[in-house]
Amino acid sequence: MENTLRDRSSDKMSFQAPDRRLILAHIGFAFIAFLIGAIAGLVQALERTGYITLPSNIGYYQLLTAHGVSMALIFTTFFIIGYLYSGLAKTLGGKLLPSANLVAWIGFYMMVIGTLLGLAMIITNDASVLYTFYAPMKASPIFYIGLALVVIGSWLSGVAIFMNYYKWRKQHPGETSPLFAFMSVATMVLWLICTVGVAIEVVFQLIPWSLGWTDKVNVELSRTLFWYFGHPLVYFWLLPAYIYWYVNIPKIIGGKIFSNSLPRLTFLLFILYSIPVGFHHQLMEPGVSSFWKFLQVVLTMIVVIPSLMTAFAIIATFELAGRSKGATGLFGWFKKLPWKDVRFVATFLGMLIFIPAGAGGVVNASFQMNQVVHNTLFITGHFHITIAAAVILTFFAISYWLVPALRNRQLTPFANQLGLIQSWLWTIGILIMSTSMHIVGVLGEPRRTSFTTYNHHPIADVWSPYRLFTGVGSILLFISSVLFLITIVYLWFFAPKAESAVDYPIGEVDAEQPKPPAILERWSVWIGITVALVLIAYTIPVIHMIQHAPSSPPIRSW
Amino acid sequence: MFKNIHLPRYERIWLTIGAISLVVFLVILGVLAVGLGLQPPGQMKTVPPEQVRTNAPFNKPNLVQVGPNEYKATMVAQMFSYLPDQLEVPAGSTIHFEITSPDVVHGLYVPNTNVNIMVVPGHVAEFTYTFKHPGDYLMLCHEYCGSGHQMMMGKLKVV
Numbered sequence: 069m070e071n072t073l074r075d076r077s078s079d080k081m082s083f084q085a086p087d088r089r090l091i092l093a094h095i096g097f098a099f100i101a102f103l104i105g106a107i108a109g110l111v112q113a114l115e116r117t118g119y120i121t122l123p124s125n126i127g128y129y130q131l132l133t134a135h136g137v138s139m140a141l142i143f144t145t146f147f148i149i150g151y152l153y154s155g156l157a158k159t160l161g162g163k164l165l166p167s168a169n170l171v172a173w174i175g176f177y178m179m180v181i182g183t184l185l186g187l188a189m190i191i192t193n194d195a196s197v198l199y200t201f202y203a204p205m206k207a208s209p210i211f212y213i214g215l216a217l218v219v220i221g222s223w224l225s226g227v228a229i230f231m232n233y234y235k236w237r238k239q240h241p242g243e244t245s246p247l248f249a250f251m252s253v254a255t256m257v258l259w260l261i262c263t264v265g266v267a268i269e270v271v272f273q274l275i276p277w278s279l280g281w282t283d284k285v286n287v288e289l290s291r292t293l294f295w296y297f298g299h300p301l302v303y304f305w306l307l308p309a310y311i312y313w314y315v316n317i318p319k320i321i322g323g324k325i326f327s328n329s330l331p332r333l334t335f336l337l338f339i340l341y342s343i344p345v346g347f348h349h350q351l352m353e354p355g356v357s358s359f360w361k362f363l364q365v366v367l368t369m370i371v372v373i374p375s376l377m378t379a380f381a382i383i384a385t386f387e388l389a390g391r392s393k394g395a396t397g398l399f400g401w402f403k404k405l406p407w408k409d410v411r412f413v414a415t416f417l418g419m420l421i422f423i424p425a426g427a428g429g430v431v432n433a434s435f436q437m438n439q440v441v442h443n444t445l446f447i448t449g450h451f452h453i454t455i456a457a458a459v460i461l462t463f464f465a466i467s468y469w470l471v472p473a474l475r476n477r478q479l480t481p482f483a484n485q486l487g488l489i490q491s492w493l494w495t496i497g498i499l500i501m502s503t504s505m506h507i508v509g510v511l512g513e514p515r516r517t518s519f520t521t522y523n524h525h526p527i528a529d530v531w532s533p534y535r536l537f538t539g540v541g542s543i544l545l546f547i548s549s550v551l552f553l554i555t556i557v558y559l560w561f562f563a564p565k566a567e568s569a570v571d572y573p574i575g576e577v578d579a580e581q582p583k584p585p586a587i588l589e590r591w592s593v594w595i596g597i598t599v600a601l602v603l604i605a606y607t608i609p610v611i612h613m614i615q616h617a618p619s620s621p622p623i624r625s626w
Numbered sequence: 627m628f629k630n631i632h633l634p635r636y637e638r639i640w641l642t643i644g645a646i647s648l649v650v651f652l653v654i655l656g657v658l659a660v661g662l663g664l665q666p667p668g669q670m671k672t673v674p675p676e677q678v679r680t681n682a683p684f685n686k687p688n689l690v691q692v693g694p695n696e697y698k699a700t701m702v703a704q705m706f707s708y709l710p711d712q713l714e715v716p717a718g719s720t721i722h723f724e725i726t727s728p729d730v731v732h733g734l735y736v737p738n739t740n741v742n743i744m745v746v747p748g749h750v751a752e753f754t755y756t757f758k759h760p761g762d763y764l765m766l767c768h769e770y771c772g773s774g775h776q777m778m779m780g781k782l783k784v785v
Contacts, residue, residue: 129770198770204747205730205772287731287747329631351666352733353744354751358665366652376644380637435655436664439742443733443768512737514768520776527737527764582632618674618748623730625705625772 079319081572083474084163087153090172092474094150095467097180098143099556104187105138106549113501113542117535118519128518129196129626136199137190140301140455141218142183147463148308149175149225152252154470155311156229158572159246160236168231175224182217185210196626198516200298201274203290206622209278216270219263226256244584247331248315248574254335255307257591261598262300262343269293277622284619288355292610295346296602299368303342305455307335309462312415313382316466318575320411323389325575326381329584334381336594337374341367343598344605348433352442355617360609361435367605368433375426382419410468410487411479411573417495418461425453428506443516446509449502456545457498464491464552471556473570477563486555494548501541508534667723667743667753675747678702678728689713692722701725703732703745706774708765714783720756733768736782744769757784 083091112131114120122128153172157164164172188210189195195211233253237245245253269290277285314331318324325331347356347364390401406412428450431437441447468487472479509515513531522528587593633641658664678684679702687702687709699721702709715721725734725745732745736755743751757763767778 127773129773129775196773202731202769288749291731291746327632330633330637333631350744352668352742353746354668354749355670355672355746356668357670358659358668361666361668362656362659365655369648369652372644372648373641376641377637380640384634384637430651435666436658439666439740442742443735443744512735512764514733514735514766516770516775517768518776522764522766522779525764525779525781526762585631612670616670616672618672620675620729620747623705625730625774 079571079573080569081158081473082162082569083154083157086166086169087157087164088474090164090169090176091150091154091157091470093176094146094153095471095474096560097176097183098146098150099467099553101138101142101146101183102549103553105135105143106546108132108135108138110542110546114539116517116519117539117542118532119535119539127193127196127626129198129516130190130193132516133196133198134187134190137186140199140305141215144305144455144459145218145222146179148255148304149222151308151463151466151470152229152255152311154474154572155248155315155574156232156252158574159248160232164228165232165235168228168235171224171231172228175221175228178221178224179218180221182214182219182221185214185217187214189214193626200294202294203274203277203285203287204620204623205625206278209275212270212274212278216267216275219267219270222263223260226260229253229256244328245589246574247325247328247577248311250332250589251307251311251315251335253591254332254339255304255311257595258300258307258339258342259304261339261595261602262297262304265293265296265346266298269297284621286613286617286619288353288617289610289613291350291353292346292356292606292613295349296343296606297346298349299346300342302451302455303338305459307338309415309418309459310335310378312462312466313378313419315575316573317382317412317415318385318389319573320409321386321389321405322393323385323575324578325581326385326388326578328577328581329588330377330381332584332588334374334377336588337377338371339594340598340601341370341374344601345371345433347605347609348438351435351438355613356609357612360605364605365433365435367601369430372430379423408484408488410484410491411465413488414465414468414491415462417491418458418465421453421461421495421498422458425450425458429454441509443514444509445505445513445515448515449505449509452498452502452505457495457502461491461494464494467552467556468559469571469573472559472563472566473572475560475563476566476570477559478566479559479571480563483555483559483563486551486558490548490551490555493544493551497541497544497548499541500537501545504534504537504541508538667751669750669752671750671752672748673726673750675726675728678726683724684726689715689721695719696722698722698724701734703727703734703767703778705729705772706767706778708734708767708778708780711765711780712783713765713780714785715757717760717784718756718758719784720754722752722754724750724752726750730771731769732771732778733766735766735768736763737766739763742768757782760784 108131189208195207197207276282345368387401390404393404395401395404727745727747734743763782765780
């Protein structure tokens with residue numbers, strides 16, 4: 069901490085007032101969604117583990133929908149967009165383009181209105197369809213319209229990011245773009261390509277059908293469109309965390325960015341191989357032939373390569389930083405990491421948990437092993453150690469300095485200390501909860517199921533001891549959530565004002581690194597390859613579905 | 627085209643090991659799938675959801691013996707039960723499941739076995755499994771299907 073919290077020489081930042089307002093609006097809204105998601109998460113966890121009974125006017129599946137939508141769709145999207153704007157402002161010359169900010173605000177309000185419509189329908193119990201909203205279960209049309217507004221609003225955020233990047237490139241011909249900006253564009257390219265799927269599903273299938281304009285919906289096609297979006301969605305959460313690891317963390321630990329080219333290549337590989345892979349979420353269902361399932365399993369597994377590249381780069385950055393501070397021996401550098409700086413520790417805990425999480429992901433996507441775990445609590449455990457650990461712990465780490473930076477305040481040692489306690493508490497909670505979910509999932513407990521003993525069936529009785537761990541884990545996570553929000557409120561309103569410009573840690577590329585090849589920034593090439601892969605992986609099975617899959621009328625089953 | 631990208635020696639070794647493991651892993655999956663026929667459930671048969679209750683074979687869901695130690699379970703998963711919801715076979719029997727839904731998406735999952743099937747309306751899901759060990763198995767719905775989802779179950783007895 070001595071070195072890092074006080075090392076305030078080269079990463080000063082003074083946000084412009086309009087940029088400040090824009091970014092704060094996004095992350096502030098994200099924190100409200102986080103609060104709703106945390107409350108719903110705790111209550112549903114205690115219900116499903118049998119510790120509490122809900123009042124008759126609140127449904128378990130209603131709470132689960134609220135938890136999933138608030139956390140996975142709303143909190144993440146708003147936070148990510150806010151964070152990307154902040155890094156663009158920092159790395160593209162200190163401020164955002166006013167014209168792009170106008171687009172960004174329109175996008176923001178569309179997303180806010182969409183969120184409010186969606187949440188209203190969840191509250192009135194007209195949309196207890198979970199955040200995957202599988203047809204032919206039919207929610208209120210207002211719920212689908214709300215979701216469409218969120219997606220289309222987020223496209224405008226993407227446009228705003230592209231505008232900033234495009235302007236910079238025009239003003240700096242022949243130069244390599246800053247790594248943060250490149251990665252932001254890559255994240256939004258991924259997002260725009262993948263959300264086309266869910267937009268088609270919602271706008272052309274679900275909205276007209278829920279309004280009664282069409283009688284029936286092609287269920288298998290809607291599921292395929294959903295998962296075409298649903299898998300890259302997790303990379304949309306993950307890539308901003310990777311941005312933090314690649315770009316911000318080197319500065320925080322007093323190191324340099326390991327390479328200027330490899331991280332770019334890594335992100336491009338994530339675009340290519342996270343989209344044409346949705347069938348690995350549909351391995352257990354009819355209507356898609358084995359050949360196409362297997363092809364997409366192979367494409368899915370290729371993400372192992374950029375993941376290994378990332379692991380190597382992060383650890384190499386740690387080691388080089390440690391050695392530059394005089395570390396010796398094979399692992400001496402480990403001790404040189406800033407173990408008392410929440411900006412590092414929170415995200416480091418997430419990185420650590422991400423190692424078994426990646427291995428679990430390989431299990432899930434395996435053609436045959438998926439049969440053992442599909443739709444069991446193993447899956448829920450898996451995505452709680454990915455999104456709800458690796459990603460969210462990184463978002464905590466970002467929040468602890470970004471909020472005071474935007475509010476022109478200081479991350480005080482007191483807040484840093486609270487943040488450390490909060491991050492460790494979250495880590496312990498998520499490990500207790502998710503480990504028990506993984507185990508009890510292999511023992512057969514299904515996910516997304518309200519409390520039940522299946523008439524005291526002996527198979528289900530085996531699961532009951534694990535409920536204690538899931539319940540305790542969820543309570544620790546909730547306490548940690550509250551502590552996080554309290555600390556954020558302190559940093560937002562009460563922390564002492566910064567004397568001058570605030571910190572915005574952005575790593576510098578090692579001076580010896582060669583200039584990245586221009587091909588890495590020729591987006592038409594990468595988008596073209598992505599589209600080609602999508603067409604190869606999806607065209608034939610989708611045409612088959614359109615021609616052969618029967619359609620279903622709407623049903624409200626809750 | 628990528629000449630400028632400098633890949634350190636250790637990273638080359640790391641990625642080579644990773645890539646080789648990946649290829650070996652995928653080859654194993656492929657051999658299991660093609661060579662041993664270990665495929666996830668699926669199949670391409672369809673049946674319109676409104677005809678499930680009226681047309682054969684799903685209008686008379688049942689378990690019939692089709693050979694020595696071989697059974698066919700023709701099943702319907704509906705809100706919030708299975709038809710039939712009690713199956714009994716001798717140990718060592720192979721059951722060919724065929725199952726569909728007249729309403730929303732359901733699942734058919736038998737914990738401690740590899741029977742893990744998504745039941746999508748409009749489609750017939752098929753899967754074959756041999757129950758070697760006697761016991762009281764539980765059939766349960768593992769895809770959220772509505773307010774009674776947690777009650778949707780059946781029993782499978784292997785004697």
